[in-house]
Amino acid sequence: MKNHVLRPLWCVLAAIALTLIVRHFMVPADFGVNGESFTYSYHRLSNVDEWRDFKAKYKGREYCQECHEENVAETSSSKHQLIQCENCHGPAIDHPDDPETLAIDTSRELCLRCHASLPYPDNPRSRIKAIDPNRHNTDTACIECHNPHNPNLEEG
Amino acid sequence: MSCSRRKLLKSALSASVAASLPLSAFRFLSPAECKAATGTEGTRWGFLVDTNKCVGCGFCVKACKKENEVPYDAPVTRTWVERYVVTKDSKTHIDSPMGGRDGFTDPKIRGEEIAPADIAKTFFVPKLCNQCENPxxxxxxxxxxxxxxxxxxxxxxxxxxxxxxxxxxxxxxxxxxxxxxxxxxxKCTFCYHRISNGQQTACVDACSFGARQIGNLLDQNDPVTKIIMTERVAVLKDEYGTKPQVFYLGLDRNVR
Missing domain, CATH: 3.30.70.20 (Alpha-Beta Plaits)
Incomplete structure:
Protein backbone atom coordinates (compact mmCIF):
# COMPACT_ATOMS: atom_id res chain seq x y z
CA MET A 1 0.00 0.00 0.00
CA LYS A 2 1.05 3.57 -0.61
CA ASN A 3 2.36 5.79 2.15
CA HIS A 4 -0.49 8.28 1.92
CA VAL A 5 -2.92 5.50 2.85
CA LEU A 6 -0.86 4.02 5.63
CA ARG A 7 0.11 7.27 7.33
CA PRO A 8 -3.42 8.33 8.41
CA LEU A 9 -4.13 4.71 9.34
CA TRP A 10 -1.18 4.72 11.74
CA CYS A 11 -2.36 8.04 13.14
CA VAL A 12 -5.83 6.66 13.84
CA LEU A 13 -4.41 3.53 15.45
CA ALA A 14 -2.07 5.63 17.58
CA ALA A 15 -4.97 7.82 18.67
CA ILE A 16 -7.00 4.78 19.69
CA ALA A 17 -4.03 3.32 21.57
CA LEU A 18 -3.44 6.63 23.34
CA THR A 19 -7.12 6.86 24.34
CA LEU A 20 -7.01 3.35 25.78
CA ILE A 21 -3.81 4.06 27.71
CA VAL A 22 -5.12 7.36 29.11
CA ARG A 23 -8.42 5.71 29.98
CA HIS A 24 -6.59 2.93 31.81
CA PHE A 25 -4.86 5.43 34.09
CA MET A 26 -7.71 7.93 34.47
CA VAL A 27 -10.61 5.59 35.30
CA PRO A 28 -10.48 4.29 38.89
CA ALA A 29 -10.31 0.53 39.39
CA ASP A 30 -13.63 0.44 41.25
CA PHE A 31 -15.55 2.15 38.47
CA GLY A 32 -17.94 -0.16 36.68
CA VAL A 33 -21.17 -2.09 37.11
CA ASN A 34 -21.19 -2.41 40.90
CA GLY A 35 -24.58 -3.97 41.37
CA GLU A 36 -27.34 -5.62 39.45
CA SER A 37 -27.69 -3.63 36.28
CA PHE A 38 -25.67 -1.47 33.95
CA THR A 39 -28.55 1.00 33.79
CA TYR A 40 -28.68 1.80 37.50
CA SER A 41 -25.44 0.53 39.04
CA TYR A 42 -22.74 1.89 36.73
CA HIS A 43 -20.66 4.00 39.10
CA ARG A 44 -17.54 4.48 41.20
CA LEU A 45 -18.00 2.14 44.16
CA SER A 46 -15.96 4.16 46.68
CA ASN A 47 -18.39 7.06 46.31
CA VAL A 48 -20.91 5.15 48.46
CA ASP A 49 -18.42 5.28 51.34
CA GLU A 50 -17.76 8.95 50.68
CA TRP A 51 -21.46 9.66 51.23
CA ARG A 52 -21.53 7.36 54.25
CA ASP A 53 -18.67 9.33 55.82
CA PHE A 54 -20.41 12.69 55.39
CA LYS A 55 -20.49 14.50 58.71
CA ALA A 56 -23.76 14.50 60.64
CA LYS A 57 -24.57 17.83 62.27
CA TYR A 58 -27.77 17.09 64.16
CA LYS A 59 -27.08 14.91 67.20
CA GLY A 60 -30.52 14.47 68.72
CA ARG A 61 -32.04 14.94 72.15
CA GLU A 62 -30.08 12.09 73.77
CA TYR A 63 -26.81 13.84 72.99
CA CYS A 64 -28.06 17.11 74.57
CA GLN A 65 -29.30 15.21 77.59
CA GLU A 66 -25.78 14.06 78.47
CA CYS A 67 -25.01 17.54 79.86
CA HIS A 68 -28.30 19.48 79.86
CA GLU A 69 -30.36 16.97 81.77
CA GLU A 70 -32.51 19.57 83.59
CA ASN A 71 -33.52 21.39 80.42
CA VAL A 72 -34.41 18.16 78.65
CA ALA A 73 -36.41 17.03 81.69
CA GLU A 74 -38.29 20.34 81.87
CA THR A 75 -39.16 20.27 78.17
CA SER A 76 -40.07 16.59 78.22
CA SER A 77 -42.98 17.23 80.58
CA SER A 78 -44.21 20.34 78.80
CA LYS A 79 -46.36 20.90 75.73
CA HIS A 80 -43.16 21.28 73.73
CA GLN A 81 -42.02 17.73 74.51
CA LEU A 82 -42.15 16.69 70.86
CA ILE A 83 -39.84 19.43 69.65
CA GLN A 84 -36.19 18.52 69.20
CA CYS A 85 -33.71 20.74 71.06
CA GLU A 86 -31.80 21.44 67.87
CA ASN A 87 -34.84 22.87 66.08
CA CYS A 88 -34.39 26.06 68.11
CA HIS A 89 -30.82 25.75 69.37
CA GLY A 90 -29.34 24.84 66.00
CA PRO A 91 -27.32 21.76 65.09
CA ALA A 92 -24.92 20.64 67.83
CA ILE A 93 -22.18 19.51 65.39
CA ASP A 94 -19.22 19.04 67.80
CA HIS A 95 -20.56 21.21 70.62
CA PRO A 96 -19.14 21.88 73.24
CA ASP A 97 -15.78 21.76 71.42
CA ASP A 98 -16.86 23.25 68.12
CA PRO A 99 -18.90 25.41 68.33
CA GLU A 100 -18.37 26.28 72.00
CA THR A 101 -21.79 27.93 72.26
CA LEU A 102 -24.83 27.46 70.08
CA ALA A 103 -26.62 30.47 68.68
CA ILE A 104 -30.19 30.08 69.95
CA ASP A 105 -32.89 31.32 67.62
CA THR A 106 -35.14 33.38 69.91
CA SER A 107 -36.89 35.27 67.14
CA ARG A 108 -40.64 35.67 66.85
CA GLU A 109 -40.38 34.07 63.41
CA LEU A 110 -39.26 30.79 64.95
CA CYS A 111 -42.30 30.55 67.22
CA LEU A 112 -44.60 31.71 64.42
CA ARG A 113 -43.67 28.67 62.32
CA CYS A 114 -46.28 26.80 64.36
CA HIS A 115 -48.11 29.52 66.26
CA ALA A 116 -49.06 31.97 63.50
CA SER A 117 -52.79 31.80 63.05
CA LEU A 118 -53.99 30.45 59.69
CA PRO A 119 -57.72 30.20 58.88
CA TYR A 120 -57.60 26.44 58.17
CA PRO A 121 -60.08 24.71 60.50
CA ASP A 122 -59.64 21.30 58.77
CA ASN A 123 -55.85 21.42 59.08
CA PRO A 124 -53.82 19.88 61.95
CA ARG A 125 -52.30 23.34 62.28
CA SER A 126 -55.52 24.47 63.95
CA ARG A 127 -54.92 22.15 66.89
CA ILE A 128 -52.00 24.35 67.91
CA LYS A 129 -52.72 27.51 69.88
CA ALA A 130 -52.11 30.43 67.54
CA ILE A 131 -51.90 34.21 67.47
CA ASP A 132 -52.16 36.88 64.81
CA PRO A 133 -48.54 38.08 64.59
CA ASN A 134 -49.66 41.53 63.43
CA ARG A 135 -51.75 42.10 66.56
CA HIS A 136 -50.32 40.06 69.43
CA ASN A 137 -47.68 42.20 71.24
CA THR A 138 -46.02 43.05 67.95
CA ASP A 139 -42.86 44.62 69.37
CA THR A 140 -42.15 42.05 72.05
CA ALA A 141 -40.12 38.88 71.76
CA CYS A 142 -42.21 35.79 72.59
CA ILE A 143 -39.68 34.63 75.18
CA GLU A 144 -40.28 37.80 77.24
CA CYS A 145 -43.45 36.16 78.53
CA HIS A 146 -43.38 32.53 77.37
CA ASN A 147 -40.74 30.04 78.47
CA PRO A 148 -40.03 27.88 75.42
CA HIS A 149 -39.08 24.90 77.61
CA ASN A 150 -42.42 25.12 79.40
CA PRO A 151 -44.71 27.39 77.42
CA ASN A 152 -47.72 27.14 79.71
CA LEU A 153 -48.15 30.67 81.11
CA GLU A 154 -49.97 29.48 84.21
CA GLU A 155 -47.14 27.14 85.18
CA GLY A 156 -44.23 29.16 83.89
CA MET B 1 -11.51 -59.26 41.65
CA SER B 2 -14.65 -59.63 39.61
CA CYS B 3 -16.54 -56.69 38.24
CA SER B 4 -20.02 -57.10 36.86
CA ARG B 5 -21.22 -54.96 33.99
CA ARG B 6 -23.88 -53.37 36.26
CA LYS B 7 -21.29 -52.42 38.89
CA LEU B 8 -18.94 -50.93 36.30
CA LEU B 9 -21.68 -48.73 34.82
CA LYS B 10 -22.81 -47.59 38.31
CA SER B 11 -19.28 -46.63 39.34
CA ALA B 12 -18.62 -44.90 36.05
CA LEU B 13 -21.80 -42.85 36.40
CA SER B 14 -21.14 -41.78 40.00
CA ALA B 15 -17.51 -40.97 39.14
CA SER B 16 -18.55 -38.72 36.27
CA VAL B 17 -21.16 -36.93 38.46
CA ALA B 18 -18.57 -36.41 41.21
CA ALA B 19 -16.02 -35.11 38.71
CA SER B 20 -18.49 -32.62 37.27
CA LEU B 21 -19.14 -30.98 40.67
CA PRO B 22 -17.11 -27.79 41.11
CA LEU B 23 -14.99 -27.37 44.22
CA SER B 24 -17.14 -24.44 45.33
CA ALA B 25 -20.01 -26.86 45.98
CA PHE B 26 -18.12 -28.12 49.02
CA ARG B 27 -17.43 -24.68 50.45
CA PHE B 28 -19.10 -23.58 53.68
CA LEU B 29 -21.25 -20.48 53.17
CA SER B 30 -21.29 -17.79 55.81
CA PRO B 31 -24.75 -16.81 57.13
CA ALA B 32 -24.41 -13.46 55.37
CA GLU B 33 -23.77 -15.16 52.05
CA CYS B 34 -26.80 -17.42 52.55
CA LYS B 35 -28.99 -14.40 53.29
CA ALA B 36 -27.71 -12.52 50.27
CA ALA B 37 -28.27 -15.57 48.05
CA THR B 38 -31.82 -16.25 49.20
CA GLY B 39 -32.67 -12.56 49.00
CA THR B 40 -35.19 -12.57 51.83
CA GLU B 41 -33.18 -10.19 54.01
CA GLY B 42 -31.55 -6.87 53.29
CA THR B 43 -32.36 -3.21 53.23
CA ARG B 44 -34.56 -1.20 50.92
CA TRP B 45 -35.08 2.29 52.30
CA GLY B 46 -38.58 3.65 52.00
CA PHE B 47 -40.22 6.82 53.24
CA LEU B 48 -43.68 7.56 54.54
CA VAL B 49 -45.22 11.03 54.54
CA ASP B 50 -48.44 11.54 56.47
CA THR B 51 -49.96 14.71 55.07
CA ASN B 52 -52.70 14.54 57.69
CA LYS B 53 -50.11 15.42 60.32
CA CYS B 54 -48.07 18.15 58.64
CA VAL B 55 -48.67 21.64 60.07
CA GLY B 56 -46.28 23.45 57.74
CA CYS B 57 -43.69 24.53 60.32
CA GLY B 58 -40.83 23.94 57.87
CA PHE B 59 -38.38 22.64 60.49
CA CYS B 60 -37.66 19.69 58.20
CA VAL B 61 -36.50 21.98 55.40
CA LYS B 62 -34.33 24.00 57.78
CA ALA B 63 -32.78 20.85 59.27
CA CYS B 64 -32.13 19.34 55.84
CA LYS B 65 -30.38 22.43 54.56
CA LYS B 66 -28.12 22.69 57.62
CA GLU B 67 -27.42 18.97 57.85
CA ASN B 68 -26.53 18.59 54.20
CA GLU B 69 -24.73 21.91 53.69
CA VAL B 70 -27.19 23.15 51.10
CA PRO B 71 -26.65 26.95 50.82
CA TYR B 72 -29.23 28.31 53.25
CA ASP B 73 -30.37 31.43 51.42
CA ALA B 74 -30.08 30.09 47.87
CA PRO B 75 -33.45 29.23 46.29
CA VAL B 76 -32.60 25.52 46.14
CA THR B 77 -33.50 22.75 48.55
CA ARG B 78 -33.45 18.96 48.74
CA THR B 79 -36.82 18.81 50.46
CA TRP B 80 -39.64 21.27 50.61
CA VAL B 81 -43.20 21.71 51.86
CA GLU B 82 -46.08 22.80 49.64
CA ARG B 83 -49.25 24.46 50.88
CA TYR B 84 -52.51 23.66 49.13
CA VAL B 85 -55.60 25.73 49.70
CA VAL B 86 -58.61 24.56 47.71
CA THR B 87 -61.44 27.07 47.58
CA LYS B 88 -65.14 26.28 47.23
CA ASP B 89 -65.06 27.24 43.53
CA SER B 90 -62.64 24.26 43.03
CA LYS B 91 -59.63 26.46 42.47
CA THR B 92 -56.36 25.25 43.96
CA HIS B 93 -53.93 27.76 45.40
CA ILE B 94 -50.41 26.41 45.89
CA ASP B 95 -47.30 28.03 47.30
CA SER B 96 -43.99 27.09 48.86
CA PRO B 97 -42.05 30.25 49.74
CA MET B 98 -38.32 29.37 50.00
CA GLY B 99 -39.45 25.73 49.97
CA GLY B 100 -41.28 26.34 53.23
CA ARG B 101 -37.95 26.83 54.99
CA ASP B 102 -39.33 29.46 57.36
CA GLY B 103 -42.73 27.85 57.77
CA PHE B 104 -46.08 29.18 56.64
CA THR B 105 -46.98 32.22 58.70
CA ASP B 106 -48.89 34.35 56.20
CA PRO B 107 -52.49 33.50 55.20
CA LYS B 108 -51.83 35.19 51.85
CA ILE B 109 -50.83 32.86 49.01
CA ARG B 110 -48.55 34.50 46.45
CA GLY B 111 -49.83 37.83 47.66
CA GLU B 112 -53.44 36.79 47.15
CA GLU B 113 -55.86 37.17 50.03
CA ILE B 114 -58.26 34.25 50.33
CA ALA B 115 -61.37 34.80 52.43
CA PRO B 116 -61.60 32.12 55.15
CA ALA B 117 -65.26 31.56 54.22
CA ASP B 118 -64.23 30.51 50.67
CA ILE B 119 -61.81 27.81 51.80
CA ALA B 120 -62.97 24.23 51.23
CA LYS B 121 -59.88 22.31 52.33
CA THR B 122 -56.24 22.92 53.16
CA PHE B 123 -53.21 20.71 53.55
CA PHE B 124 -49.44 20.74 53.56
CA VAL B 125 -47.46 18.27 51.46
CA PRO B 126 -43.80 17.65 52.24
CA LYS B 127 -41.80 16.51 49.22
CA LEU B 128 -38.39 14.94 48.77
CA CYS B 129 -36.59 12.57 46.43
CA ASN B 130 -38.74 9.48 45.78
CA GLN B 131 -35.64 7.22 45.49
CA CYS B 132 -37.43 5.49 42.61
CA GLU B 133 -36.94 1.85 41.86
CA ASN B 134 -36.65 2.86 38.19
CA PRO B 135 -34.95 6.23 38.49
CA LYS B 187 -30.40 15.72 45.39
CA CYS B 188 -31.82 14.25 48.58
CA THR B 189 -29.75 11.27 49.74
CA PHE B 190 -32.22 10.11 52.44
CA CYS B 191 -29.36 11.40 54.67
CA TYR B 192 -27.34 8.37 53.61
CA HIS B 193 -24.66 9.16 56.21
CA ARG B 194 -27.28 9.04 58.96
CA ILE B 195 -29.42 6.05 57.93
CA SER B 196 -26.27 3.97 57.28
CA ASN B 197 -25.21 4.64 60.85
CA GLY B 198 -28.47 3.76 62.55
CA GLN B 199 -29.86 7.30 62.75
CA GLN B 200 -32.98 8.81 61.24
CA THR B 201 -32.80 11.36 58.46
CA ALA B 202 -32.45 14.98 59.62
CA CYS B 203 -35.96 15.83 58.39
CA VAL B 204 -37.53 12.89 60.22
CA ASP B 205 -35.77 13.91 63.43
CA ALA B 206 -36.78 17.54 63.04
CA CYS B 207 -40.47 16.75 62.48
CA SER B 208 -42.28 17.08 65.79
CA PHE B 209 -45.57 15.79 64.45
CA GLY B 210 -44.60 12.42 62.97
CA ALA B 211 -45.45 13.49 59.44
CA ARG B 212 -42.22 12.00 58.12
CA GLN B 213 -40.93 8.48 58.74
CA ILE B 214 -38.25 6.35 57.17
CA GLY B 215 -37.97 2.57 57.29
CA ASN B 216 -36.71 -0.62 55.73
CA LEU B 217 -39.28 -1.91 53.26
CA LEU B 218 -37.76 -5.41 53.31
CA ASP B 219 -38.36 -5.74 57.06
CA GLN B 220 -41.96 -6.81 57.56
CA ASN B 221 -41.86 -5.77 61.21
CA ASP B 222 -40.75 -2.23 60.45
CA PRO B 223 -43.51 0.22 61.49
CA VAL B 224 -43.24 2.06 58.17
CA THR B 225 -43.52 -1.16 56.16
CA LYS B 226 -46.52 -2.23 58.23
CA ILE B 227 -48.35 1.02 57.45
CA ILE B 228 -47.53 0.78 53.75
CA MET B 229 -48.75 -2.82 53.64
CA THR B 230 -51.92 -2.36 55.66
CA GLU B 231 -53.10 1.18 54.98
CA ARG B 232 -54.15 3.05 51.84
CA VAL B 233 -51.06 4.79 50.59
CA ALA B 234 -50.36 6.59 47.33
CA VAL B 235 -47.29 7.64 45.41
CA LEU B 236 -46.68 10.68 43.26
CA LYS B 237 -46.98 10.38 39.45
CA ASP B 238 -47.50 6.64 39.46
CA GLU B 239 -48.19 6.76 35.71
CA TYR B 240 -44.54 7.52 34.95
CA GLY B 241 -43.55 3.97 35.93
CA THR B 242 -40.65 5.15 38.07
CA LYS B 243 -41.94 3.18 41.09
CA PRO B 244 -41.39 5.83 43.78
CA GLN B 245 -40.44 4.61 47.25
CA VAL B 246 -41.86 7.63 49.08
CA PHE B 247 -45.40 6.79 50.10
CA TYR B 248 -48.08 9.28 51.07
CA LEU B 249 -51.01 9.00 53.43
CA GLY B 250 -53.89 11.37 52.73
CA LEU B 251 -52.72 12.45 49.28
CA ASP B 252 -55.18 14.66 47.40
CA ARG B 253 -55.80 14.57 43.65
CA ASN B 254 -54.65 18.18 43.45
CA VAL B 255 -51.13 17.15 44.42
CA ARG B 256 -48.89 16.55 41.44
Missing part, protein backbone atom coordinates in the same frame (compact mmCIF):
# COMPACT_ATOMS: atom_id res chain seq x y z
CA UNK B 136 -35.20 8.17 35.23
CA UNK B 137 -32.44 10.51 36.43
CA UNK B 138 -29.96 7.62 36.62
CA UNK B 139 -30.80 6.27 33.18
CA UNK B 140 -29.96 9.55 31.46
CA UNK B 141 -26.60 10.18 33.16
CA UNK B 142 -24.02 10.00 30.36
CA UNK B 143 -20.99 9.46 32.63
CA UNK B 144 -22.17 7.10 35.40
CA UNK B 145 -22.04 9.82 38.04
CA UNK B 146 -25.46 9.07 39.49
CA UNK B 147 -26.48 5.59 40.52
CA UNK B 148 -28.64 3.46 42.78
CA UNK B 149 -27.02 1.86 45.82
CA UNK B 150 -27.74 -1.71 46.90
CA UNK B 151 -30.23 -0.44 49.47
CA UNK B 152 -32.13 1.59 46.92
CA UNK B 153 -30.88 5.15 47.47
CA UNK B 154 -29.98 7.24 44.43
CA UNK B 155 -26.74 9.15 44.95
CA UNK B 156 -24.61 11.56 42.93
CA UNK B 157 -20.84 11.15 42.68
CA UNK B 158 -19.64 14.75 43.02
CA UNK B 159 -16.20 13.90 41.67
CA UNK B 160 -17.66 12.24 38.58
CA UNK B 161 -20.55 14.56 37.73
CA UNK B 162 -19.84 16.87 34.78
CA UNK B 163 -22.83 19.11 35.53
CA UNK B 164 -24.61 18.56 32.22
CA UNK B 165 -28.01 18.76 33.92
CA UNK B 166 -29.69 15.88 32.05
CA UNK B 167 -30.77 14.30 35.33
CA UNK B 168 -32.29 17.57 36.53
CA UNK B 169 -34.41 17.62 33.37
CA UNK B 170 -35.26 13.91 33.57
CA UNK B 171 -36.62 13.81 37.11
CA UNK B 172 -40.43 13.94 36.86
CA UNK B 173 -40.63 15.23 40.44
CA UNK B 174 -38.22 18.14 40.09
CA UNK B 175 -36.23 17.11 43.14
CA UNK B 176 -32.82 17.64 41.55
CA UNK B 177 -31.04 20.95 41.25
CA UNK B 178 -27.64 22.35 40.46
CA UNK B 179 -25.51 22.80 43.59
CA UNK B 180 -24.38 26.44 43.60
CA UNK B 181 -21.10 25.66 45.41
CA UNK B 182 -20.01 22.26 44.13
CA UNK B 183 -21.33 22.95 40.61
CA UNK B 184 -22.75 19.46 40.24
CA UNK B 185 -26.19 17.87 40.31
CA UNK B 186 -27.57 17.69 43.84
Missing amino acids: ACVQVCPVGATYQTGDGVVLVDRKWCIGCGYCIMACPYGVRFFHPVHKVAE
